[in-house]
Amino acid sequence: xxxxxxxxxxxxxxxxxxxxxxxxxxxxxxxxxxxxxxxxxxxxxxxxxxxxxxxxxxxxxxxxxxxxxxxxxxxxxxxxxxxxxxxxxxxxxxxxxxxxxxxxxxxxxxxxxxxxxxxxxxxxxxxxxxxxxxxxxxxxxxxxxxxxxxxxxxxxxxxxxxxxxxxxxxxxxxxxxxxxxxxxxxxxxxxxxxxxxxxxxxxxxxxxxxxxxxxxxxxxxxxxxxxxxxxxxxxxxxxxxxxxxxxxxxxxxxxxxxxxxxxxxxxxxxxxxxxxxxxxxxxxxxxxxxxxxxxxxxxxxxxxxxxxxxxxxxxxxxxxxxxxxxx
Amino acid sequence: xxxxxxxxxxxxxxxxxxxxxxxxxxxxxxxxxxxxxxxxxxxxxxxxxxxxxxxxxxxxxxx
Numbered sequence: 001x002x003x004x005x006x007x008x009x010x011x012x013x014x015x016x017x018x019x020x021x022x023x024x025x026x027x028x029x030x031x032x033x034x035x036x037x038x039x040x041x042x043x044x045x046x047x048x049x050x051x052x053x054x055x056x057x058x059x060x061x062x063x064x065x066x067x068x069x070x071x072x073x074x075x076x077x078x079x080x081x082x083x084x085x086x087x088x089x090x091x092x093x094x095x096x097x098x099x100x101x102x103x104x105x106x107x108x109x110x111x112x113x114x115x116x117x118x119x120x121x122x123x124x125x126x127x128x129x130x131x132x133x134x135x136x137x138x139x140x141x142x143x144x145x146x147x148x149x150x151x152x153x154x155x156x157x158x159x160x161x162x163x164x165x166x167x168x169x170x171x172x173x174x175x176x177x178x179x180x181x182x183x184x185x186x187x188x189x190x191x192x193x194x195x196x197x198x199x200x201x202x203x204x205x206x207x208x209x210x211x212x213x214x215x216x217x218x219x220x221x222x223x224x225x226x227x228x229x230x231x232x233x234x235x236x237x238x239x240x241x242x243x244x245x246x247x248x249x250x251x252x253x254x255x256x257x258x259x260x261x262x263x264x265x266x267x268x269x270x271x272x273x274x275x276x277x278x279x280x281x282x283x284x285x286x287x288x289x290x291x292x293x294x295x296x297x298x299x300x301x302x303x304x305x306x307x308x309x310x311x312x313x314x315x316x317x318x319x320x321x322x323x324x325x326x327x
Numbered sequence: 328x329x330x331x332x333x334x335x336x337x338x339x340x341x342x343x344x345x346x347x348x349x350x351x352x353x354x355x356x357x358x359x360x361x362x363x364x365x366x367x368x369x370x371x372x373x374x375x376x377x378x379x380x381x382x383x384x385x386x387x388x389x390x
Binding site for chain 1: 328329331332333335336337338339340342343344345346347348351352353354355356358359360363
């Protein structure tokens with residue numbers, strides 16, 4: 001038996017303050033603020049929306065996989081008015097389209113642009129730097145909100161340099177932890193937008209975090225084991241080095257792609273190399289084969305967990321995840 | 328881990344009737360990994376050989 005630690009103790013902030021500070025190095029921001037919720041990335045999606053936007057706000061988003069679809073769905077259900085641009089599954093966000101849409105929005109009715117950095121369902125990585133450049137070229141003030149659940153700490157991501165206003169992530173991918181810790185990075189611009197955002201929020205209200213976090217505490221019971229786990233993950237990340245981790249992920253991802261393309265002579269869902277993800281590969285199965293069958297056999301006969309094809313690509317592919325603590 | 332996953336995926340694909348050659352994907356990955364070795368390739372010194380042998384319990388090469 002391990003006694004429950006008192007998360008109101010005078011010693012607890014020694015842990016939490018170091019997490020808030022050190023996580024910034026992974027997000028690559030100095031002026032942004034990091035928040036941690038007992039939730040999955042889905043909760044962090046909701047926190048991102050409700051803390052920065054208002055009922056009826058028009059937003060721009062792109063749907064090119066199950067996770068970008070689910071975030072877009074959440075936007076509508078929470079009361080935003082999303083302009084959803086459908087992109088073929090297997091491609092990423094086209095920066096030129098971001099530019100075109102924003103340039104036409106002379107009234108600046110669009111309040112935010114939502115992008116999924118790494119679409120886990122299709123193994124596609126979008127170019128966030130190019131999206132930011134497109135927004136700047138259009139001289140549009142919309143906030144940039146980015147889902148980095150399956151990219152942060154594994155694929156190059158630069159919150160400050162790319163002027164990302166809200167970064168959504170979770171503990172179960174690059175942080176190498178169980179699911180249950182929702183991570184949110186907020187820029188100064190996003191923190192200012194928060195003060196005008198009128199969406200209803202309670203559990204995910206940053207105001208409660210803002211009041212408690214600076215002293216190292218949480219407004220409600222935090223997930224202590226995950227916080228200790230995050231401490232260890234950050235230590236591991238800094239010991240290896242972020243850039244070395246990115247290089248290692250690229251090398252392992254490329255070995256999987258060599259296997260798929262050169263060995264098996266199959267195809268990836270991500271058609272163009274510019275979209276190839278270094279954290280997950282989605283492999284198309286031949287016509288007449290059900291990808292779910294491959295996954296089930298791998299699990300039952302070989303004790304191997306492969307990822308399923310979701311929604312539009314259900315049965316058409318299976319996925320190999322190659323991120324985190326992998327050799 | 329990487330090669331283990333590829334090996335398992337290969338067997339599962341073969342089991343469900345996908346026309347692939349067992350070992351082909353693993354071999355392709357192995358070739359790539361060998362060609363992009365994260366550690367620099369170099370000739371080890373005599374002293375290192377002795378140490379390596381000793382560390383696994385062999386008496387060969389000891390002075």
